[in-house]
């Protein structure tokens with residue numbers, strides 16, 4: 001990889017629902033990149049995480065303490081987590097100092113467990129815009145065991161579209177935990193991505209007529225939603241697909257090739 005060191009390293013934001021495998025993928029990807037001689041640094045923006053399998057360059061927990069906020073503000077864990085994530089924005093300048101001194105080639109950014117804390121509150125957008133100055137992209141994680149069911153798959157794609165509409169950044173769909181499902185599930189997911197008629201048909205055979213009619217209408221009304229480009233199939237346990245994910249990321253950051261959604265306007 002070559003990067004003009006005058007520019008800041010690009011940042012890949014790892015976004016997905018709770019438990020979709022963000023922290024695991026951040027860890028595996030950084031480990032894989034470092035083995036390849038690429039100076040990757042992990043950034044943890046989740047103030048609520050208990051255990052991290054990687055050593056972050058920046059750790060949200062050094063700036064905000066969820067337990068302290070629970071005590072001082074008299075909040076329960078959910079409210080304290082929301083406030084903690086919002087408060088991170090106050091530390092952008094301090095975090096910038098660390099980034100300024102970094103010689104990283106790429107930042108892999110792990111985001112809060114609950115997707116809405118980062119994607120659907122103002123803090124996440126501010127952090128992506130003000131903390132990172134290089135190129136940016138999103139890896140949107142779709143849990144393979146969860147998405148093997150057609151309706152789950154569809155709702156996850158709607159969520160991906162909602163995330164995209166917030167950030168307008170090049171977005172790669174990443175199927176995680178491939179090691180937990182059989183080849184047939186993966187083939188189905190790839191089939192649904194390649195041809196939306198197939199998911200409408202699978203919904204027709206598996207669910208009520210009411211659900212089928214609904215899916216038929218909504219899926220048809222959003223022609224480009226997640227069905228245009230092959231997702232990357234990965235496992236953070238076996239490292240399957242990490243090479244493909246990095247190839248996609250490289251194309252966005254260094255290859256100038258358009259992604260599924262194209263570059264931001």
Ligand SMILES: Nc1nc2c(ncn2[C@@H]2O[C@H](COP(=O)(O)OP(=O)(O)O)[C@@H](O)[C@H]2O)c(=O)[nH]1
Nearest residue numbers: 018019020021022023024113177180235236237
């Ligand atoms: N088998 C398997 N388990 C995984 C994989 N990725 C994550 N997990 C497990 O899924 C759970 C949630 O993962 P985590 O990375 O913490 O998800 P996050 O909430 O999105 O950060 C943990 O128990 C992980 O060990 C994977 O590729 N394969």
Ligand SMILES: [Mg+2]
Nearest residue numbers: 022023049113
């Ligand atoms: Mg996590």
